[in-house]
Amino acid sequence: MSLFNAASGGTGGNVRFVFAILAFAAAAVMIGFGIAQRTVFLEPDRVALSSSIETDVPFIVVEPSALEAYPGKQTLTASGSELVFLAYGRTSDVVAWIGDDEYATIGYDAETGELVTTDSSELGTEGEEPGDAAEETSSPTARPAPTATPAPEPADEADTDAATELEVDPAANPAGSDLWLDEISGERSVTTTIDVPEDIAVLIASDGTNPAPSTVALTWPLDNATPWAGPLLAGGGVLFLVGFALVISGFVHHRRSRGPRRNQGPRGKLPSGPKPQALRRSQMGGRRSIGRAKRVALLPVLVIPVLAFTACSSDYWPSFEQPPATTAPATTAPPLASEEPVATDEPDDEAEPEAEVLVPAVTVPQMERIMKSVAATAADADAALDAGAAADRFTGPALEARKANYAIRTSLPDQAGPVPVPATTPTLILPQQVAGWPTTGRTVLVVAKATDDDTVAPTALFLQQMDPRDNYKVVYAMALAPDADVPEVAPASIGAPLISPEFKGLVMQPDQVGAAYADVLINGEKSEYASMFQSEDDLLQQQLGVAGQQVTRDELKATSPTADIAFSNTVGEGPTIALATNDSGALVTADILQTEKVTPNDGGTIGFQEGAPGAALSGFTGKSAKGVQRVIGVQLVFYVPAVGSEEKIRVLGWSESLVGASEVP
Incomplete structure (x- = not known):
């Protein structure tokens, strides 16, 4: 056992x-x-593609197909010119900004897995296929270099180089355009990493006049997990x-x-123990083990x-998480130079036209960046009383108000300034829904607060961009009325349709609102339009309406008993802007000019009071038998309800300023 x-x-x-x-x-x-x-066995962690541009075109457009050739963020490097400029925006905006200028496009060929460069000059004329036009052209047509006026016998080689140097056209420089979602520039080479959504293109240039960078490289990270x-x-x-x-x-x-066991061997003499030498070897072996x-x-x-x-x-380790779905808005764009027309089996007369995809004119980050630029320009111009600088970001009634204010403050420094443009983050951004470039330009409503003080009214700004190469300019600048009941509007990611001034789906056509309210200010309750406007809590009617005009008459009688004053209102030249609200109503702008004409009634003379804004603006300091007059410009925004609504038209905000003063003609 x-x-x-x-x-x-x-x-x-x-x-x-x-x-x-x-x-x-x-x-x-x-x-x-x-x-x-x-x-x-580890795969590469990135894939790289590059393209060289052999033509001297001033602009390069990296198409969405190239940017989306591989998933993930795109690292783009452009080099080959002294100055390198990169900007990205909607493809339609990029193409609209370039206009008729020549450019090259960089697309992606899925069959070859390479970037493909196409020059815009390779496009065929109407009725020709792009490929046929390319075959007839032996080489891509480069943009002709601007020629300089020859100098009369330059004295040395340096003068010759200066005479032939290209003159940069500031209008052709894409830097600083409001169309770009972002931009970056540098010398000789620029590298940036972006993660653009669908239908975003990259514009590469130098200064818009000299040739664009000649080498473009794209890299994407690969999932080598x-x-x-x-x-x-x-x-x-x-x-x-x-x-x-x-x-x-x-x-x-x-x-x-x-271990120890009972001895099962024969009885007798016990075996002798190990010798000392063997014992030492055993102990040493044990230590080694x-x-x-x-x-x-x-x-x-x-x-x-x-x-x-x-x-x-x-x-x-394996991942069982699902990738998040993209929320990037889909956009549409006109075809680029490398895109060929797609043939259809159905005749053109039977094909149903594709519905235009409307997108907001600007994104929220884009508009916040634009407003920082507008606020900085306004602050500098207001401080320097520089109307020329203000014209970079203001136009229409807003610019006229600032010009007049600067002229007055030149003589009267203590006079209050114009409506400020807050440098804070806007509390409301309502861009117009657009598809391409409408003839009326693009419009955005922005509301911002200068401080957190509730007693300070927020500023409402209507901005317009009339041309792809123009920047947004403030057309109307006004303060919202106290406790203004602003209707609900669409979020900035959706935008609002721009309503035609002749639209009849409102209680009053947008282009008639200004004239009707001007009549209410002059005639008060006797106006035929008085019942259509909410007069309760309308502070502007109290200031410039019948009640306010009577106060002005009483003050004039107290200081000049032999003078009479007459009031008249006209509609200014400011555009009628109407943006739809969620309840089928509209936010409508108007520009009203109220003229105060003071004339002597005793055959004498009258003039502006010394040190008055009218005298500072007009420069007329004498007396006149014909009288003097002032013009007050009023910028307004109304809420106009939809047809069938029981609500009345109400004033949401306004600004008034002296815009004209002179002797009565």
């Missing part, structure tokens, strides 16, 4: 060693494959620990199986943490 037990114990230890060897082998294979996936590397390394580490545990267990079991055991025990302590740290990256 004892012989059987001894054999069984030895077999159990050997089995543990066999399984330990198998565990070590499997661990080595798994760890080896895991390391190989992150080394020799190895989701099985982590499980292989971790599994190998676990098997290694299992094998190590089996080895320890085998040694323990082996030592136990060699203990040292080896310690080194073996340290091996997993060192290996396992290394495997744990190397496999902690998310690239080492």
Whole structure:
């Protein structure tokens, strides 16, 4: 029985060693494959494409097909000119800004996997296929270089170089345009990383006159994650620990199986003990085995943490998360130079026209950047009383009000300034919905607060961009009325339709609102339009209406008893802007000019009071038998309800300023 037990114990230890060897082998294979996936089998982490432009065109457009050739963020590098300018925006905006100028496009050929460059001069004329036009042209037509006027016999070589140097056209420089979502510039080479949504193109240029950079490179990050590397390394580490545990267990079991037993040999003389020399060898061998055991025990302590740290990256493990869906708005754009017309089987007369996709004229970040520029220009012009600088960002009634204010403050520095443009983040942005470039330009309503003080009225600005190469300019600048009940409007990501001035779906046509309210200010309740306007809490009627005019008459009688005053209102030349609200109504602008004419009634003379704004603006300081007059410009925004509504038209905001003063003609 004892012989059987001894054999069984030895077999159990050997089995543990066999399984330990198998565990070590499997661990080595798994760890080896895991390391190989992150080394020799690892795919590149990015893909790169490049293109060279051989023509001297001033602009290069990187099409959406090139930017979207691979998923992920695009790293774009442009080089090959002294000055490098990059901007990105909607494809339609980029093409509209370029206009008739020559440019090259960079697209992507999915079949060859390469970038394709096309010059705009390769487009065929009407009725010709682009390919046929390209075959007839032996080489791409470069933009003709501007020629300089020859100098009369330059004295030296330096003068010759100066005479032939290209003159840069500021109007052709794309830098600073309000159309761009963002822009960047540098010398010789520019690299930027962007993540553009659908139908966004990149414009590359130098200064708009000299040739654009000649080399463009695009790179995208690739997903080179190895989701099985982590499980292989971790599994190998676990098997290694299992094998190590089996080895320890085998040694323990082996030592136990060699423990003391009852002597089963023949009775007689006991065997002699080991000699001292053999005993020393046995003790020394035991120490060596203990040292080896310690080194073996340290091996997993060192290996396992290394495997744990190397496999902690998310690239080492499979991911079960779904990628977030894109929320980028879809946009439409006219075809670029490299896009060929698509043939259809149906005749043109039977094909249904595609519905135009309307998008907001600007994005929120884009408009916030524009407003920072407008606020900075307004602040500088207001401080310097520079009407020329103000014209860069103001037009129409808003510019006329500032010009007059600057003229008055030149003589009367203590006079109040014009309606300020807050440099704060707008609280409301309502862009017009557009499809391409309408003939009326693009319009945006912006409301901003200068301070958090509720007693300070927010500023409402109507801005228009009339041409792709023009920037947005403030047409109307006014303060909202106290407790103005502004109707709900669409979010900035959707925008509002621009309503025609002749639209009959409102209680009053937008182009008639200004004249009707001007009549109400003059005639009050006797006006035929008085019942259509909300007069309750209308502070403007109290100031410039019948009640306010009577106050002015009483003040004039107190100071000049022999003078009479007459009031008249006309509609100014400011545009009628109507943006739709969510309840089918509209926000409508108007420009009214109220003239105050003072004439003597006793055959005498009369003039402006000394130090009055009228005298400062007109420069007329004498007396006149014909009288003097002042013109007050009133910028207004109304809420006009839809047809069938029981609401009345109400004033939401206004600004009044002296815009004219002179002797009565």
